[in-house]
Amino acid sequence: MAATLDIRRDVILKPYTTMKCGGPAVFFAEPDSADEVGEAFGFAAKEGIPVQVLGAGSNVLISDKGFDGLVIKIGRNMSAIDTVIRDGVGVISCQAGSTLASFGAECLKEGLAGAEFCCGIPGNVGGAVYMNAGAYGRQMEDIVTEVTYWKDGDIKTVKGSDAGFGYRTSIFENMEDAVILGMTCEVPEGDKEQIKAYAEELRQKRVNSQPLNLPSAGSTFKRPEGYYAGKLIEDAGLKGFGLDDSGAMVSEKHAGFVVNSKGSASASDVYRLIRYIQDKVFETSGVRLEPEVRLIGDFS
Numbered sequence: 001m002a003a004t005l006d007i008r009r010d011v012i013l014k015p016y017t018t019m020k021c022g023g024p025a026v027f028f029a030e031p032d033s034a035d036e037v038g039e040a041f042g043f044a045a046k047e048g049i050p051v052q053v054l055g056a057g058s059n060v061l062i063s064d065k066g067f068d069g070l071v072i073k074i075g076r077n078m079s080a081i082d083t084v085i086r087d088g089v090g091v092i093s094c095q096a097g098s099t100l101a102s103f104g105a106e107c108l109k110e111g112l113a114g115a116e117f118c119c120g121i122p123g124n125v126g127g128a129v130y131m132n133a134g135a136y137g138r139q140m141e142d143i144v145t146e147v148t149y150w151k152d153g154d155i156k157t158v159k160g161s162d163a164g165f166g167y168r169t170s171i172f173e174n175m176e177d178a179v180i181l182g183m184t185c186e187v188p189e190g191d192k193e194q195i196k197a198y199a200e201e202l203r204q205k206r207v208n209s210q211p212l213n214l215p216s217a218g219s220t221f222k223r224p225e226g227y228y229a230g231k232l233i234e235d236a237g238l239k240g241f242g243l244d245d246s247g248a249m250v251s252e253k254h255a256g257f258v259v260n261s262k263g264s265a266s267a268s269d270v271y272r273l274i275r276y277i278q279d280k281v282f283e284t285s286g287v288r289l290e291p292e293v294r295l296i297g298d299f300s
């Protein structure tokens, strides 16, 4: 079969992240099918280069040096959503590049309950499954029944219950060169107005508590057992703190978020601040914060 995948060179990754920093990918492709994912991996194998999968880029910090390999972005080219409702249960199949917002909106439109938490998370379905994204007491593992993924040239499926979901993790974290292609979820029918009202309540909570007007990657750190990262950071006196005038700073609104407040901080500005916060919080509380944000590329 003739090659159809457009593989571009030296693509700056900053616009592909919500933190708005990061250098170039030597190669970059946006496949629109499992076949094209395979094609991308074939290209990488031929070139002898590593592959990095990217979704909406809302939970990553990409090095200023970029990525010395092929970045495969799973996005709008693979974003179909298909819903069937039977016996009061909605079965929704989404391709990995659909946004969580559009998945959430589909549930709202169809009067399906239990996915309201997805509406305000700015990631894609693939990234959400990989991270077991969650909010307000619910997470992907509560609704995902099956995940389809590409690995070693094959398309495989795994049941939600076997997907190794844990706090902000899944089996995919330890699976090399696997690409999530899609998920199937099951959610029950409910009262349309109640579902809408609840989604709106959660949206309002976010607007009130999170710095949504500034570039960030969401919660910078995982929640340590028994604590809240934001509270520990605030108690360390770091709310609103920046190391310099780069604009990389701890949000004034929510200390759990590191923001790129001027939109011009480099990844190393953000990275230095993350390390500083870890040290300072350890000093004041004895708790070592672990980044939730995935670091991509070389930060040495």
Ligand SMILES: Cc1cc2nc3c(=O)[nH]c(=O)nc-3n(C[C@H](O)[C@H](O)[C@H](O)COP(=O)(O)OP(=O)(O)OC[C@H]3O[C@@H](n4cnc5c(N)ncnc54)[C@H](O)[C@@H]3O)c2cc1C
Pocket: 018, 052, 053, 054, 055, 056, 057, 058, 059, 060, 074, 096, 120, 121, 122, 123, 124, 125, 126, 127, 128, 129, 130, 131, 132, 133, 134, 135, 172, 178, 179, 180, 181, 210, 212, 216, 217, 218, 219, 294
């Ligand atoms: C303002 C804001 C609010 C947020 N609120 C929340 C929240 O409430 N709850 C929450 O859990 N998160 C939250 N996040 C973080 C983020 O949106 C989620 O983690 C989201 O699920 C990441 O999805 P993504 O598509 O952006 O993944 P990316 O950031 O692109 O990637 C994250 C990881 O997933 C991998 N990945 C992505 N797609 C695939 C795929 N198709 N196949 C294999 N691997 C893949 C990447 O390699 C990377 O390791 C927030 C972020 C922001 C900016």
